[in-house]
Structures are given as structure tokens and as C-alpha cells.
Amino acid sequence: MPIRGFDDLFRAADARATRPVVAAAGGADPTVIGALRIAADRGWASPLLVGPGAEIRATAEAAGIGLDGLAILDAAAGAMAAAAVDAVRSGRAALLMKGRIGTPTLMHAVLDPETGIRREGRVVGQVVLVEIPGHGRRFLLTDTGIGVRPKLASKIDLMRGAVAIARSLGEDRPRVALMAATEAANAAMPETLHAAELQRRNEAGEFPECRVQGPLSFDLAYAPDAADKKRVVGPVVGAADVMIFPDLLSANLTVKAIMYTSECRFGGILMGTTAPVVFMSRSDTVDTRLRSLALALAAGGASGTSGA
Numbered sequence: 001m002p003i004r005g006f007d008d009l010f011r012a013a014d015a016r017a018t019r020p021v022v023a024a025a026g027g028a029d030p031t032v033i034g035a036l037r038i039a040a041d042r043g044w045a046s047p048l049l050v051g052p053g054a055e056i057r058a059t060a061e062a063a064g065i066g067l068d069g070l071a072i073l074d075a076a077a078g079a080m081a082a083a084a085v086d087a088v089r090s091g092r093a094a095l096l097m098k099g100r101i102g103t104p105t106l107m108h109a110v111l112d113p114e115t116g117i118r119r120e121g122r123v124v125g126q127v128v129l130v131e132i133p134g135h136g137r138r139f140l141l142t143d144t145g146i147g148v149r150p151k152l153a154s155k156i157d158l159m160r161g162a163v164a165i166a167r168s169l170g171e172d173r174p175r176v177a178l179m180a181a182t183e184a185a186n187a188a189m190p191e192t193l194h195a196a197e198l199q200r201r202n203e204a205g206e207f208p209e210c211r212v213q214g215p216l217s218f219d220l221a222y223a224p225d226a227a228d229k230k231r232v233v234g235p236v237v238g239a240a241d242v243m244i245f246p247d248l249l250s251a252n253l254t255v256k257a258i259m260y261t262s263e264c265r266f267g268g269i270l271m272g273t274t275a276p277v278v279f280m281s282r283s284d285t286v287d288t289r290l291r292s293l294a295l296a297l298a299a300g301g302a303s304g305t306s307g308a
Contacts, residue, residue: 003169005131009294013044023048025084026099028055030063035289040069050084081109097278117274123157124272131265140242144251161271162242163210168302177221177240178214191246211235267291271303
């Protein structure tokens, strides 16, 4: 069955029997407070807004958002990333949310070898769920926000992590596309050789939890009619559940092009951490933050493992 969309994830979050604490690093943001206000009212989570307390209260007041049921962890701007990560590491919170804080600052705290929440031996990467209702398509993309140019071993770990999330979203044996600018292996394009190698290993019985094909261009991974026109066949063409990109440049440009030019819904989290991390842009809307939180709640432990 196809991976679940956000309507299903919202229904699942509404039906939750528990309210895990979510620590928002950089809580002085109206979209962060607004999203967590809705999440608290719907029973999804118990919010913990981390940052300068006076600034958080002033932001909420200016936005007309009540703070009843939303706790505040007062932390200076330079310390709020560490404070939020420590809340997760110590067990006072079950999830971490990126609020109004720069990615490098938050990731420094997440990846700190002594005080961070990186899962030992795991590659940390961002995975985004994109849903395009008009085409009936839902798929995961990675790594769209962290790793600059992952080596083959890192791609395998990212693939296993994304597959684990896809499985947690209802697809028993996800179809994985190894992305490139062409469907032909080319020695001048190392990513195509990596893709061909991973397909070969999958066909030999490795990674039995998924079906792997590559290299594939975006049109071949996404659109069945492109596969027909190019006369390319395989278990993944036109139906990828997971897209693994060769580098941050191609992944980030692709996901943002989709976000800003198509009628779609999206949300993102980190994988490879010891707890789910709601992770998107500081410019995100309330809706995107809610979708990302619903994805984190649904993925649960899958976002913190490589599926190995």
C-alpha cells in the first residue's frame, strides 16, 4: 500500500493516548507558538518553548495566542539549542523541534559528542515527506538539509533510515530511487556508479526490506508516462516511495522547487538521532510545522534508526 499522507497522520495524532513533551528550540516565533498551541489543544503533545522567556511571552501576546498549557524553559538565545537538546537527552522531553534558530547552531548541539542526541554509528540526515494531491503522489526525499556530499556508506545508512520511515508510514517494501541526472551509469558522474552498485546489491539480496533502482532521473522516479516515453522499466520507475539524492545541492534545490512551485503539502524530520526531531525551515508556516510534528509522531522510533 502507498505511504500514508498527512490527513492520515493527523487522524493518528488526534487518536494518540499519550501527549509527549516536545521541546522547541527557538520558541519566540509566532508560527512555532501557533503550531504548538494547536498541537496542545488537539492532544498531540505537551509543548515546551525554549528560549528567552520574556521574548516568548511578548511574541505570544503580540500574536494573540494563549500560553495556557504551554511550558516555557527560559534560556538565553545563545544557550537555547543546548537547553532544548538537554531536555530531550535527560528525558524531560520526547521530541525536539527546530524553531527560530539557525540550522548550524541547532546541529552543533544535536551532534555534540558529549551532550548531543546523535545515535551512535548513525548518519544524521533530513527526510521530507511530500504529498502532491493533484497527482496522487506521496514520497520521501533525503538528505535535503544536512550532509553535503555523502559517501556510499552514508548513502546506505540514509537509505535504510528513509526506508524504515516509509515502512512506519504503511509501505511494507518501499521502492527506492537513487537519483541522478541520467539513468545511465557514467564514470564521469560518481553518483551514477553508486546508484548502479546499490541496485546490484539489492538484486543480489541485500536490503531485502526495499526495492532499489538507479540511477534514475527525477522524471523517471516520479512519472509513469516518462518511463513509457523513455522505455525504461523496473520496479521503481514512475512510483518511487523514497528518493535518495547524491548531494545536498541537488536535494535541497529539488525539494524547495517542489515546495514553492507545486500544489503540495510537506513536512520534515531528522533521522539518525536518539529521539525524533521536527526539522524544517525558520520560514515555515504553522501548517508545515504541524505536518512535520505529525510526521515525527508517526515515524517515532523509525526516525532514530537506520533500520539495520
